[in-house]
Structures are given as structure tokens and as C-alpha cells.
Amino acid sequence: MRNKKKLLIEQLDQKLKHFQKTEMVLVPDKGWINTIRMALNMTMAQLGAKLNITRQGVKSIEESEAKGTISLNSLKDIAEVLDLKFVYGFVPKDGTIDNLINSKSEKLARKIVLRTNQNMKLEDQGIGDKKINDSIIDLADEIKREMRKSLWD
Incomplete structure (x- = not known):
């Protein structure tokens, strides 16, 4: 699928x-x-x-x-x-639909990871910047792969 x-x-x-x-x-x-x-x-x-x-x-x-x-x-x-063809459509602002999905996936992943890290910091369990960035990349890839409906919220 x-x-x-x-x-x-x-x-x-x-x-x-x-x-x-x-x-x-x-x-x-x-x-x-x-x-x-x-x-x-x-x-x-x-x-x-x-x-x-x-x-x-x-x-x-x-x-x-x-x-x-x-x-x-x-x-x-x-x-x-007028003997013309009417053309109507939507074109992504950032090049491709794939770019749009990548951007939305990264934005959602960043929001989730940073919110989770903030909660962990409150419990003195926060993680470093490298781990945060790696987590964002991994989660964004997962979100994109699954095409979660939450991507469009």
C-alpha cells in the first residue's frame, strides 16, 4: 500500500x-x-x-x-x-508534492520530539541536540512512510 x-x-x-x-x-x-x-x-x-x-x-x-x-x-x-482549452489546477509552492510531504513531516516530527523532550526535561531526563535532531529525522521518515493523517492537522 x-x-x-x-x-x-x-x-x-x-x-x-x-x-x-x-x-x-x-x-x-x-x-x-x-x-x-x-x-x-x-x-x-x-x-x-x-x-x-x-x-x-x-x-x-x-x-x-x-x-x-x-x-x-x-x-x-x-x-x-473562444476555441481555447480551460486549464485549472494546484501547483506546490515548494517544487513538488514530495517536497510538501517532506516539509510537513519534518515540521510535525519536530513538534512531537521537542514537546516530548520538554516533558522529559521537566523530569531531568532531557536529551542532547544531536539526539533531538536524529530523533526528528527518524520520526519524520516514519511519518512520511506511513502518510499519517495528522500530517495535515
């Missing part, structure tokens, strides 16, 4: 690697609809005719996209009438 999860993560990272460039995901100030419409030298009335809405409806849609309140279905419809 663990190998299956690892394989799924590797496959997802492979699919997402093409979207890692920041400039690929920056949304223009006025939104994609307005930017593409302007680049195509298309009027609001022309786009409205394709969507069976008024010029004012197109303006409202463009404003809605710029504010981030447009629906995914609206974006799909607009892409369709």
Missing part, C-alpha cells in the same frame, strides 16, 4: 512539473478573459454574441474574473466559445 501511495505521488509530481514556472500561473490584472479578448481584437459585443449575453454581461464577467468571484463553469464556457 505504501508503494502505491509513493507511486501516486511520483506520478502527480511528474504531471505537475510542467507548471512549476511562476510566470505560467500569474493572472493578468484585468483577468484572462479581458486580456485574451483584447489580444484577439474582439469587442465585448462580439464575445457577448458568442455567449448569448449582452455587452454589459461580458463586462460583468470580466470584472467578476478580475475580483476572483467567477465560477469555474463560466470560465469553461468562455474557453469553449
Whole structure:
């Protein structure tokens, strides 16, 4: 089961690697609809005719996209009438899904080990920095291997 999860993560990272460039995901100030419409030298009335809405409806849609309140279905419809493909997804901030899992595992392991060590210090049983770091690494590896649900708390 663990190998299956690892394989799924590797496959997802492979699919997402093409979207890692920041400039690929920056949304223009006025939104994609307005930017593409302007680049195509298309009027609001022309786009409205394709969507069976008024010029004012197109303006409202463009404003809605710029504010981030447009629906995914609206974006799909607009892409369709413009003969474009609508692309939607999530891209890890730190490179890969695997990096995200590593980071979260290390953070959770650090929290657990330091909390445990603090309790042990209260009983004069604390451990040294090297042992703490080794324990964090070992626990992070275990958390990652098990893909504990607590990783996402």
C-alpha cells in the first residue's frame, strides 16, 4: 500500500512539473478573459454574441474574473466559445508534492520530539541536540512512510 501511495505521488509530481514556472500561473490584472479578448481584437459585443449575453454581461464577467468571484463553469464556457482549452489546477509552492510531504513531516516530527523532550526535561531526563535532531529525522521518515493523517492537522 505504501508503494502505491509513493507511486501516486511520483506520478502527480511528474504531471505537475510542467507548471512549476511562476510566470505560467500569474493572472493578468484585468483577468484572462479581458486580456485574451483584447489580444484577439474582439469587442465585448462580439464575445457577448458568442455567449448569448449582452455587452454589459461580458463586462460583468470580466470584472467578476478580475475580483476572483467567477465560477469555474463560466470560465469553461468562455474557453469553449473562444476555441481555447480551460486549464485549472494546484501547483506546490515548494517544487513538488514530495517536497510538501517532506516539509510537513519534518515540521510535525519536530513538534512531537521537542514537546516530548520538554516533558522529559521537566523530569531531568532531557536529551542532547544531536539526539533531538536524529530523533526528528527518524520520526519524520516514519511519518512520511506511513502518510499519517495528522500530517495535515
